[in-house]
Amino acid sequence: MIFQTASVIGLGTMGHGIAQMLAIAGMRVSAFDNNTDARESLHNRIRSNMLVMQSLGLLDGIDLDDVLSRVIICETEAEALADSQFVTEAIAEDLLVKQEFFARCEDIVSKETILASNTSSFPMTSIAADLNRPERAINTHWFNPPHVIPVVEIIPGERTSCETTETVLDLFKSIGKHPVHIRKERPGFVLNRLQVALFREMLDLIEQGVISAADLDTAIMGSLAIRWAATGPMKVGDFGGWDVLAKIYEVLAPQMRSNHEVPEVLRAMVGRGDYGLKTGKGFFDFTDQEINEITAEKDRRFMIWSKLFQESNQGNSDT
Ligand SMILES: NC(=O)c1ccc[n+]([C@@H]2O[C@H](COP(=O)([O-])OP(=O)(O)OC[C@H]3O[C@@H](n4cnc5c(N)ncnc54)[C@H](O)[C@@H]3O)[C@@H](O)[C@H]2O)c1
Known part of the structure; x- marks a missing residue:
């Protein structure tokens, strides 16, 4: 599956770098944070990350303005989720907040949209416990700083489908990351x-x-x-x-x-x-x-x- 659109919700320490990597890979990224400062500073933070990367020869052939033009700052969560093929949340580390977020997603996104959490601690089996389509929900655990550290742990929940896992592993390879498949959910992953x-x-x-x-x-x-x-x-x-x-x-x-x-x-x-x-x-x-x-x-x-x-x-x- 070729991904053309993505959403990143929560644009703090992790979310802004995740949005950056998806946009560098060519996706149109709709971004939302419920904090105004986080939204307004997003482009500047991504730009300064990319300037350091550029100075080390890590972004050869990539146009900064082109990347930034693909990062769309949205005023509402619903606007950011519409038309997305791949949703990543990097919001507060709170199980209920994450469960409620993905429940809202299900009302908006298409049936095929993959729902990913960047949680550091909650198994997707718990986050997706009440979802109608838990087979397309998966943990993708990036490391800080996400635009730099190559490895991302990919942890399917008990009800995540093999197809979702394979698609997400391929997606991360295609954006230049090094996904590592964690085959059983354990607290703290690996x-x-x-x-x-x-x-x-x-x-x-x-x-x-x-x-x-x-x-x-x-x-x-x-x-x-x-x-x-x-x-x-x-x-x-x-x-x-x-x-x-x-x-x-x-x-x-x-x-x-x-x-x-x-x-x-x-x-x-x-x-x-x-x-x-x-x-x-x-x-x-x-x-x-x-x-x-x-x-x-x-x-x-x-x-x-x-x-x-x-x-x-x-x-x-x-x-
Ligand atoms: N910081 C790390 O090293 C690290 C590493 C891996 C995973 N994580 C995980 O990533 C997630 C985010 O962590 P962080 O360090 O980026 O946190 P952060 O506090 O820097 O950023 C979280 C952002 O989400 C926003 N937010 C919170 N609730 C929201 C909501 N309901 N809707 C929209 N925006 C909301 C906040 O305004 C904030 O800007 C957490 O689940 C955390 O456990 C963090």
């Missing part, structure tokens, strides 16, 4: 589960005074991250030898943090209001000027790594 597993141990090590936050970042960036980025962790295991890893696992696993409590170091930070960049302090301190510089540098690095990933992983997956 990648958020892994992040929490690692954060549990990393925060525990910081709390115990084993390593500082800065040294931990350096240690990961200069070792595991290089190996994982270059080959993926499962191949790292193949290279290292699973016989050795099985022995290390046996010794270390019982000694690692396994309780479900939020580590005290994290609880205290959140209690102090040290949320990170957004409050100027997390594990590190940030001045207003640094925030802009660090964010730009972070985006630049993400794009360089993403480009390397795209070059070395063309067609390289089971999905």
Whole structure:
């Protein structure tokens, strides 16, 4: 199926980048947010994302104004949904809000329109529980920043049809993303589960005074991250030898943090209001000027790594 029209509802951190990627791929994207500022700033945010991408040679042959002309800012949700072949919501992370949104969609869109959620946590089986046509509803979990990170987790619900799943996998390949088919719904899907597993141990090590936050970042960036980025962790295991890893696992696993409590170091930070960049302090301190510089540098690095990933992983997956 060739998609010509799409809708993106919710234009915050995720939605604006999703709209951008669909428009770059040539679709006419109808966009809506119930916040006026989010609507009015949409084109500027997309333009500034694209200027950074362009400076790194990631948008060769793509005309910025042409892309922006395909992003239509709508004044109502209904206007944004009309004539859409592919609806993505990136609205509030609230199950009822998402359920009600998709119920409204069913009254407006055609029977063939695919309904996608960018939820971080709710299974599509729950979101689509009361839909008349749950077979065309699916989770498509993009990563922040969505216009940069290549992988999107594709998670069908129990009643999503194979046809919808295949169509969506093809769609994401066609827009230059790297879809990964998550074959069973689990809380946090796959990648958020892994992040929490690692954060549990990393925060525990910081709390115990084993390593500082800065040294931990350096240690990961200069070792595991290089190996994982270059080959993926499962191949790292193949290279290292699973016989050795099985022995290390046996010794270390019982000694690692396994309780479900939020580590005290994290609880205290959140209690102090040290949320990170957004409050100027997390594990590190940030001045207003640094925030802009660090964010730009972070985006630049993400794009360089993403480009390397795209070059070395063309067609390289089971999905
Ligand atoms: N931020 C991330 O890193 C990330 C990553 C993956 C998935 N997600 C998921 O994507 C979704 C959006 O997250 P975000 O970080 O972009 O949030 P955000 O707060 O930055 O943006 C949400 C936007 O949706 C708008 N909105 C809320 N309810 C709406 C409604 N009913 N109709 C229209 N607009 C509405 C808000 O005004 C806001 O602009 C959530 O489900 C979140 O869990 C977020």
